[in-house]
Amino acid sequence: MRMRRAVVGVVAGLLLAAVPVVAHHAFSAEFDINKPFNLRGTLTKWEMVNPHSWFHLDVKDESGTVVPWMIEGGSPNQLIKQGVTKNSLVIGTELIIEGYQAKDGTNKGVGRNLLLADGRRLFLGGTEK
Amino acid sequence: MNHRFLVLVGSLVVPAAVTWLSTMPVAGQTRSAGARTSGSSAKTYTAPRTPDGQPDLQGIWSNTTITPLERPKDVTKEFFTREEALEAAKRVAAQEEEQTEPGTVADVHYDFTQFGLDRSQAAMALNLRTSLIFDPPDGRLPPLSAEGQRRAAERAAARKSRGGLHDAVQNEPLGARCILMDRNGPPMLGGAYNNGYQIMQAPGYVMILTEMLHDVRVIPLDGRPHLPPNVRQWTGSYRGHWEGQTLVVETTNLTDKFAFQGASENMRLTERFTRVDDDTLRYQFTVEDPATWTRPWSAEVPWKKDVGPLFEHACHEGNYGLYNTLAGARAEEKRAAEEAAKKRSPK
Amino acid sequence: MQKWLKRALTVSLGLALAVISAGGQTRTYRAPRAADGKPNFNGIWQALNEAYWDVEAHAAAPSPVLELGAAHAVAPGLSIIDGATIPYKPQALAKKQENFANRLKLDPEIKCYLPGVPRANYMPYPFQVIQGPKYIMMIYTFAGAVRTIYMDAHKEAPADSWMGWSNGHWDGETLVVDTTGFNDQTWFDRAGNFHSDALHVVERFTAASRDHLLYEATIEDPNVFTRPWKISMLLYRRLEKNAQIMEFRCVEFVEELIYGHLRKKPSR
Numbered sequence: 001m002r003m004r005r006a007v008v009g010v011v012a013g014l015l016l017a018a019v020p021v022v023a024h025h026a027f028s029a030e031f032d033i034n035k036p037f038n039l040r041g042t043l044t045k046w047e048m049v050n051p052h053s054w055f056h057l058d059v060k061d062e063s064g065t066v067v068p069w070m071i072e073g074g075s076p077n078q079l080i081k082q083g084v085t086k087n088s089l090v091i092g093t094e095l096i097i098e099g100y101q102a103k104d105g106t107n108k109g110v111g112r113n114l115l116l117a118d119g120r121r122l123f124l125g126g127t128e129k
Numbered sequence: 130m131n132h133r134f135l136v137l138v139g140s141l142v143v144p145a146a147v148t149w150l151s152t153m154p155v156a157g158q159t160r161s162a163g164a165r166t167s168g169s170s171a172k173t174y175t176a177p178r179t180p181d182g183q184p185d186l187q188g189i190w191s192n193t194t195i196t197p198l199e200r201p202k203d204v205t206k207e208f209f210t211r212e213e214a215l216e217a218a219k220r221v222a223a224q225e226e227e228q229t230e231p232g233t234v235a236d237v238h239y240d241f242t243q244f245g246l247d248r249s250q251a252a253m254a255l256n257l258r259t260s261l262i263f264d265p266p267d268g269r270l271p272p273l274s275a276e277g278q279r280r281a282a283e284r285a286a287a288r289k290s291r292g293g294l295h296d297a298v299q300n301e302p303l304g305a306r307c308i309l310m311d312r313n314g315p316p317m318l319g320g321a322y323n324n325g326y327q328i329m330q331a332p333g334y335v336m337i338l339t340e341m342l343h344d345v346r347v348i349p350l351d352g353r354p355h356l357p358p359n360v361r362q363w364t365g366s367y368r369g370h371w372e373g374q375t376l377v378v379e380t381t382n383l384t385d386k387f388a389f390q391g392a393s394e395n396m397r398l399t400e401r402f403t404r405v406d407d408d409t410l411r412y413q414f415t416v417e418d419p420a421t422w423t424r425p426w427s428a429e430v431p432w433k434k435d436v437g438p439l440f441e442h443a444c445h446e447g448n449y450g451l452y453n454t455l456a457g458a459r460a461e462e463k464r465a466a467e468e469a470a471k472k473r474s475p476k
Numbered sequence: 477m478q479k480w481l482k483r484a485l486t487v488s489l490g491l492a493l494a495v496i497s498a499g500g501q502t503r504t505y506r507a508p509r510a511a512d513g514k515p516n517f518n519g520i521w522q523a524l525n526e527a528y529w530d531v532e533a534h535a536a537a538p539s540p541v542l543e544l545g546a547a548h549a550v551a552p553g554l555s556i557i558d559g560a561t562i563p564y565k566p567q568a569l570a571k572k573q574e575n576f577a578n579r580l581k582l583d584p585e586i587k588c589y590l591p592g593v594p595r596a597n598y599m600p601y602p603f604q605v606i607q608g609p610k611y612i613m614m615i616y617t618f619a620g621a622v623r624t625i626y627m628d629a630h631k632e633a634p635a636d637s638w639m640g641w642s643n644g645h646w647d648g649e650t651l652v653v654d655t656t657g658f659n660d661q662t663w664f665d666r667a668g669n670f671h672s673d674a675l676h677v678v679e680r681f682t683a684a685s686r687d688h689l690l691y692e693a694t695i696e697d698p699n700v701f702t703r704p705w706k707i708s709m710l711l712y713r714r715l716e717k718n719a720q721i722m723e724f725r726c727v728e729f730v731e732e733l734i735y736g737h738l739r740k741k742p743s744r
Contacts, residue, residue, distance in 0.1 A: 028237040029295060030454045036232075048635035049447035050341075051307065052239075072450065074244030076635060077323050077340065077440045082245055085634040100237045103457025111239050123243045180511030187608070298735035308727050327624075329606050329613060331518050336606045336613060338622060345615045345622050347604055353718045362723040439624070441637040445727045446589050446661070455738035462740065 027100075030072075031110045035101035039069060039109075040117075043093045048076040048086055055111060057095060071097050071111040079123065095122065176374060176404040181332040183350075184374050186404055190326045191252040191435040192312075192319040192412065195221045198390075198428065200260035200268030207268065208257045215255065222249035246322035254409050254431035261318075261428040264415075270390065270426060277421040281391055295458035298451065305451055307444035309363050309387050313344045315380055315398055316389065316414040318430070325439045326432070328402075335369055335376060340439045348378055356382050361394060363387055376402040393420035408434040480715055504649050507683035512609045514646050515683055519605060520714040520721065523598035523691075526553025530667035531707060532561050540580050550666075556598070558706040562669060568700040575668025583666055587734060588726035590621045590638035592662025593655055593677050594693045594707065602714050604721050612644060612651070617724045625653050633657020636673055651681040664695075672699035687713035 041057030055071040076084070094117040102108040114122040176184040195218060209217065225247040229235040241247055260268035273281060291300050304310045311318045317326070317339065325340035335348045348369040356366040366382035378400040385394040396418040403411045413429040416422070507515035526534075533555040539548035555561070564572060575582055585591060591599060601617035612625040625644040633641030633656050641657035658675040676696040684690045689711040696704040 027239075028234045030450055030457055031237050032457075033232065033234060033237050047447070050442045051444045051447060052450055053244075054449065070449075073239045074241050074246050075323055075442075076244070077325070077442065078245035078250065080438065080440045080634045081436060085632070086636065099239075102453055104453060104460040108453060110237060112236060113240055114243065121240075121243055123245070292740065296740040298731045298738070306727065306731065308725065327611075329608055329611060331606045331608065334518075334606060336615070338613070338624075342620075343622050344620060345613075347606065347615060347721060349720065356722075360722075363725055364723065438626075438631070438634070440634065441590075441639060443590055443638050446638055452735065452738070455735055459738055459740065 027072075027110050030102060031100040032103045033100060037097075037099060037101055037109060039071075039097045039099075041069060041095060041097070043089065043091055043095055044068070045091070046086070046089050048080075050075050050077065055095065055097070055114070057097070059107075067107060069097075070108045071099060071114075072109070073111050073114065084123070089122075174404070174406050179330045181330075183330050183335070183371060184376070184404060185330070186328045186335070186376065186402055186410060187330055188328060189435045189437045189439065190328065190410055190432040191324050192317065192326065192430055192432045193248055193251040193253040193322075193324045194256060194261070194319055194430050195248060195253070196256045196258055196261055196430065198261045198318070199270060200262070204259045204268075206259060207263070207266070209259055211255075211257065214257050218253075218255065222247070225249060241322070248321075251322065251324065252433045252435040254433035256431050258429070261430050262426060263429060264427040265424070271422045271424045273391075273421060274419055274423045276419070277391065277423075280393065280420065284388070284391070293458075295454055298455060301451065301454070303387065305454070307342065307448050307451070309344075310341050312341045313339050313364060314387075314389060315346075315364055315367075316400060316416075316428075317412070323442070325435060325437075327437070327439055335378075338439065341442050342444050343442050358382065365398070374403055378402070389416070391421055392416065392418045395420055405431075410434075480717070505683050505685055507649065507686070510607055514607075514609075515649055515651070516607065517605045517612070517651060517681060517683070517689065518607045520602045520719045521605065521689060521711040522602040522714055523600070523709055524712055525556060525598060525709055526551045527556045527598045527707075527709065528595070528600055528665055529553060531556050531665045531669055532667070534667070556707045556709050558708065563702045563705055565700060565702055568670075572668050572670060575663070575670055577668075579666060579668050582668070584662055585618075585666065586730070588619050588730045589661065591616070591618055592638055592658065592664075593623070593640050593642075594679065594695070595662060595664055596621050596623070596639070597679075597691060597693075597711070598709060601724065602719065602721060615721055617721050619724060619726055638662060640675075640677065647680075649682055651679075653677075653679040653681070655679070670700070671695075671697045674699045681711075684710065687715060689713075 039057065039059050041059035043055060044058055045056040047054040047056070053073045053076045055073060057069045057071065058066045059069050061067050096115040096117065096119075097109070097111045098113040099109040099111045116122055176186070179185050179187070225242060226249075228240070229238070242250070262268045262270065265271055291297075294300050298306060311320050312324055320341070323341045327338040327340075329336040329338075333350050335350065337346045337348065338344070344364070346364055346367055348367050350369050350371070352370065353368065355368060356362070360366070361382050361384045363384060363386065365380040367378050367380045369376055369378040371377070380398040380400070383392075383394050383396055383398075389396065396416060399415045399417075401411075401413040403413075405411050410432040411429060412432050413427065415425055415427040417425040507517070510516040510518070529550050530553065534550065534553055536552040537550040539545065539550070541548055580586065596603070596614075596616045596618070599616070599618050603614055603616040606613040606615065608627075610627055610629075612627060614623040614625070616622065621639060623639050623642055625642040627644050630643040631641075636657050636659040638659060638661060640655040642653050642655040644651060644653045646652070655677045656675075658671070658673055660671065660673040663670050674697050678694045680690075680692045682690045690708065691711050692706060692708040694704050694706045695701070
């Protein structure tokens with residue numbers, strides 16, 4: 001799955017100031033830029049909580065042992081306005097997650113990209129990629 | 130509605146640049162201190178009334194904005210043209226759509242557009258203003274008073290002596306600690322997302338629920354006195370009354386812990402809510418704080434009607450991130466210490 | 477005569493006229509109406525019992541915190557439950573006892589977590605009802621907890637939450653609130669009485685006089701209890717002038733408790 005490469009520009013002139021993307025906490029404080037991962041696992045739980053939702057996955061490691069992972073995503077509040085519910089994502093769904101691992105070394109990460117097994121984005125927010 | 134394997138959120142949302150915006154009608158009303166609009170006229174709107182006779186402000190609202198608080202240095206005019214404002218909104222939407230460079234710090238983040246958290250998926254009223262601040266007329270914060278400068282220096286020194294941002298929970302930002310966010314204020318200013326509010330009115334009260342942090346102010350309209358001066362609250366002591374179509378809320382008894390733009394605990398805030406059409410609320414506020422600024426200053430931002438529901442924002446309860454951040458910082462220090470120890474006595 | 481005294485005497489007379497018992501037999505009192513013709517429950521209300529310690533009947537007991545002595549000792553109280561005790565399944569009862577033994581560590585109230593339902597209604601602090609035809613809001617003092625009761629456009633809970641998802645309707649003089657979508661994190665009291673995420677609460681609010689609401693709640697959770705059980709109590713209107721809900725933002729009071737162990741140790 002290719003990550004789009006682009007430059008996050010700073011607007012100038014007539015344009016309004018670049019709006020902050022990261023609001024209240026810096027993810028680079030929680031997760032390690034030097035520990036990217038690419039996981040494939042089955043969903044055991046989607047905690048639709050604030051300030052961030054968390055996806056719980058069972059991931060098989062090389063030896064075939066099942067290891068639980070916890071992946072941080074976005075607040076569910078806007079999705080709920082758009083009609084998403086706890087029944088929208090079925091337990092057992094296979095997910096592919098690209099992200100960065102927690103700095104404390106545990107099996108947690110931020111889900112930079114959340115994909116279904118067929119490569120489509122999990123939640124098709126905005127335009128389809 | 131149950132989509133079993135695929136969430137077709139994209140099909141529910143129409144993020145076309147224009148449809149999610151409504152223009153703040155440029156009515157000819159005047160407000161304090163030269164807050165003119167761009168000059169074209171519109172019919173004066175009269176809000177419907179609640180059963181007890183208050184102008185009806187009720188509903189779910191969003192104060193998402195791309196307008197900065199202060200006018201950018203290279204902008205001299207007070208208003209954009211409608212075309213310029215729409216263009217700026219489109220540019221922000223495009224910015225938000227771009228993915229970040231892998232391996233950069235900005236890339237260590239979840240894909241927020243996938244969760245509908247970008248501004249182009251939020252309800253937003255188009256604002257022709259080049260800054261939220263309209264008074265002083267240059268659209269910028271007034272100069273700090275002498276005491277304001279002293280207090281700012283004191284705060285900077287205190288921040289330094291506290292140590293690193295992740296040394297202790299009390300050093301982290303208030304939002305990361307789930308104590309208070311810009312959306313609560315007061316004044317209430319939107320952030321990147323989840324800028325939802327619910328206004329309800331009952332006889333003698335206006336209730337404002339801020340989605341983020343599930344914060345509620347129940348504002349009495351009966352002219353009762355403020356809380357006594359020794360009782361300080363994060364959102365102060367708030368008392369409201371109607372002036373024609375406008376709800377005026379006066380707030381005192383703040384603390385110095387939130388320190389809006391560096392304000393002191395003696396800041397007096399006046400907020401004004403006026404419904405300017407069915408879908409738009411004008412939110413204006415004036416800050417008076419001689420302990421910080423040489424003169425009062427005022428700003429305004431239009432709120433747009435939104436759909437609900439607002440979902441419980443149990444921030445503190447779900448705050449794994451804060452724990453992970455602190456634990457991660459300690460783990461990194463431990464690793465660094467171990468590496469340093471190895472270097473000192475290699476085996 | 478002082479206004480509040482006059483009011484209090486009117487209340488007593490009203491109480492004498494409205495017969496109330498814990499068994500739920502009420503001669504229906506007709507509350508003043510809101511603009512939409514429904515009973516008007518706007519106001520500031522508070523429970524006056526000791527159920528916040530333990531919803532079952534209990535004697536006085538020491539505080540688990542030595543230094544707080546009698547100031548935090550358990551106040552004695554009668555049961556608020558029809559049938560006196562909670563009908564736990566045997567394994568659930570063992571868990572309740574474990575909760576009680578570890579309540580200092582486990583009680584969500586201690587960590588300033590949202591209190592859930594029905595606990596929020598009998599915490600010893602006032603709460604305010606703001607009533608409209610589409611929504612009825614309940615705004616609590618503790619942790620600034622808030623509930624939205626949807627009076628029309630009833631939906632299923634989109635996701636689990638601490639205060640649940642409440643759908644309400646009027647049944648004559650009674651506000652009926654049906655709440656589901658709870659997580660499994662809240663307790664019913666400080667004694668470790670708990671539930672699972674299958675919790676289902678049906679509450680009934682009925683005016684018993686101008687300044688009293690009869691509050692009844694039926695609690696159902698097939699994972700934890702052998703059958704539904706019911707609590708009831710009066711809620712009293714806070715009558716003093718300028719009664720208001722004040723801020724009880726307790727997050728900053730508990731940060732050291734929750735995160736203190738993660739503080740950076742001073743370097744040597």
